[in-house]
Amino acid sequence: MATTTDPVPSAESAESADDASRTRGSTRGGDGARFPLRTIAMGAFGSTLLMLASLGAGGILIRDPILGSGPLSWIRYGHGHALATALLYVGFGLVVWAWVRLGRYVLAGRIGSRPVVVAALTWMVPLLIAPPLFTRDVFSYLGQGAQLLYGLDPYAYGPAELDVLPDVVQNVHPLWQTTPAPYGPLFLLIAKGIVSVTGNDVIAGVIVTRLVILTGLAGLLWALPRLVRHLGGKLPVTMWLAIASPMTVIHLVGGPHNDLLMLAFLATGVLAALERRHAVAIALVTVGMLIKPTAAIALPFLVWVWANHLPEEQSLARRFGRAVTPSLGIFGVVFVAGTSVSLGSFNLGWVGGLQAPQIIVNWLNFPTGIGEIFHTLVNVVVEVPASPFVTVARLLAWVALAVIIVRQWWLSRHGGNEAILRMAITLLAVAILAPPTLPWYLTWGFVIASAFPWQRLHLAVVVGVSMVLVLVYYPTGEQSLYDWWFVAAVLAASLYGAASLLRPDPLGLLAAWRRLPNGAAVEPQESGGSGGEVSRERPTPPTRATP
Numbered sequence: 001m002a003t004t005t006d007p008v009p010s011a012e013s014a015e016s017a018d019d020a021s022r023t024r025g026s027t028r029g030g031d032g033a034r035f036p037l038r039t040i041a042m043g044a045f046g047s048t049l050l051m052l053a054s055l056g057a058g059g060i061l062i063r064d065p066i067l068g069s070g071p072l073s074w075i076r077y078g079h080g081h082a083l084a085t086a087l088l089y090v091g092f093g094l095v096v097w098a099w100v101r102l103g104r105y106v107l108a109g110r111i112g113s114r115p116v117v118v119a120a121l122t123w124m125v126p127l128l129i130a131p132p133l134f135t136r137d138v139f140s141y142l143g144q145g146a147q148l149l150y151g152l153d154p155y156a157y158g159p160a161e162l163d164v165l166p167d168v169v170q171n172v173h174p175l176w177q178t179t180p181a182p183y184g185p186l187f188l189l190i191a192k193g194i195v196s197v198t199g200n201d202v203i204a205g206v207i208v209t210r211l212v213i214l215t216g217l218a219g220l221l222w223a224l225p226r227l228v229r230h231l232g233g234k235l236p237v238t239m240w241l242a243i244a245s246p247m248t249v250i251h252l253v254g255g256p257h258n259d260l261l262m263l264a265f266l267a268t269g270v271l272a273a274l275e276r277r278h279a280v281a282i283a284l285v286t287v288g289m290l291i292k293p294t295a296a297i298a299l300p301f302l303v304w305v306w307a308n309h310l311p312e313e314q315s316l317a318r319r320f321g322r323a324v325t326p327s328l329g330i331f332g333v334v335f336v337a338g339t340s341v342s343l344g345s346f347n348l349g350w351v352g353g354l355q356a357p358q359i360i361v362n363w364l365n366f367p368t369g370i371g372e373i374f375h376t377l378v379n380v381v382v383e384v385p386a387s388p389f390v391t392v393a394r395l396l397a398w399v400a401l402a403v404i405i406v407r408q409w410w411l412s413r414h415g416g417n418e419a420i421l422r423m424a425i426t427l428l429a430v431a432i433l434a435p436p437t438l439p440w441y442l443t444w445g446f447v448i449a450s451a452f453p454w455q456r457l458h459l460a461v462v463v464g465v466s467m468v469l470v471l472v473y474y475p476t477g478e479q480s481l482y483d484w485w486f487v488a489a490v491l492a493a494s495l496y497g498a499a500s501l502l503r504p505d506p507l508g509l510l511a512a513w514r515r516l517p518n519g520a521a522v523e524p525q526e527s528g529g530s531g532g533e534v535s536r537e538r539p540t541p542p543t544r545a546t547p
Helices: 015-025 037-057 078-107 115-130 136-149 166-170 185-198 202-231 233-243 246-253 257-276 278-289 293-308 316-343 349-358 365-380 387-411 416-433 438-450 458-470 484-502 508-515
Strands: none
Touching: 015 037, 015 115, 015 233, 037 078, 037 115, 037 458, 078 115, 078 233, 078 458, 078 484, 115 202, 115 246, 115 365, 136 166, 136 185, 136 293, 166 202, 166 293, 185 202, 185 246, 185 316, 202 233, 202 246, 202 416, 233 438, 246 257, 246 416, 246 438, 246 458, 257 293, 257 416, 257 438, 278 293, 278 316, 278 349, 293 416, 316 458, 365 416, 416 438, 438 458, 458 484
16 A cells, blocks of 8 residues: 555546535645535435335344334335345445545545544444344344353353343344354453343344444544554545445444454554553553454564564564563453453353354355365366365465464564554455455454555555445345355446546446436536536537538
């Protein structure tokens, strides 16, 4: 990633003319006071459609006390469900469209970070009361919290062992009914507290879980501007990437997912390390690990940052020793205390529970996909089971991942911003190579990387990847990865979304749709003109040929 000196051209199509006129003018300190109201409203309308349609097409309850047998129950079945699903994808398209338009304004320098944050928060509000979107993980959170509340070890048993709170238990996905919890003990303590308040009311449990997880968003909003000052990025771009992205709005909040809480501790821990508060940094990231164990990947990189803040008169090896010793001590104290307080005893069963997600097998995980490809090729000649191919591919990926982690860690030995960048790269590598790869896992590295400078082309790639990572799961939470026609449509839409960041309406679809009856087309005006106002050219009358 490297910054670019020439902003994305601010040519806007006719549909953004009003927004362009609202956002003209100077901004101060990268925190613009102008707001692209039409773009914000478009995303809010799309988010509202997501919320309404999710009542029939999202992660709905098995026994819904509100819609289950009422006059609106038709949206959960047959044609009603099909209509709700279609409306949900329309809502998603509007949110993404608004996000891409917002990105064009950001890259053209027309707005600062404040409008981006306001837009993101506006888009999140309708989703606070929606059923889970593109996942059912929140029901697992509640089920595992209920296990801890009623004295059943969530790292030894699945929620199916509970004989209380039947509505909570029955909504846990069948895959996780008998699977131990893969989350850190501190998060299970939080889930226990939520269930102690909401009880068997699953709807209230989902809403309260979202509100608790939103504290992670508050942490990111506090930490990211400060991280940008250290890492050299542009704050509006960072907020657009990390806060307004569909990965955050739809996956982390609409999901919801506890990754948002972990990311807040990770970001604030990285910030503390860069500001030379190293003991605080190690403690914060260890707390993040007790929510989502992946945060532990960051700890060895923060040791290098600490070592390079020590006096340079000593050798690097000696400075590393002086940094790693207190780091291990702080980690040990926080780890033991956090585990003991959360579980009531020093129960290390949660470490073994980390293997539970590996039962997920699909090609979104790169090595799993490679194994499935080889199995398909061999299976043409002789019929063989797929599991050995997937197992071998995953084993090779673990070896490759170990090499990547060690190499990135060693290249971080000079500390500073390079250590943080390599930490973000490693988090992305873990999300891609370690099974399973779930879409929201990519936020682990993206959020930290968002504070660095970015090239426009790389941002366009992020748009396409973000769209794919939301759409490869159906709104119900089931994966769509083997519905090849659907996947083809997703890839086509994602490529169009990526291209739209660099050039509005890259295929001229909107211009064709707005073509006037007399044959004249609405042409977007380039930047430097009247701020994106629409120009309408009259066709030139035909001239007569001179004999």
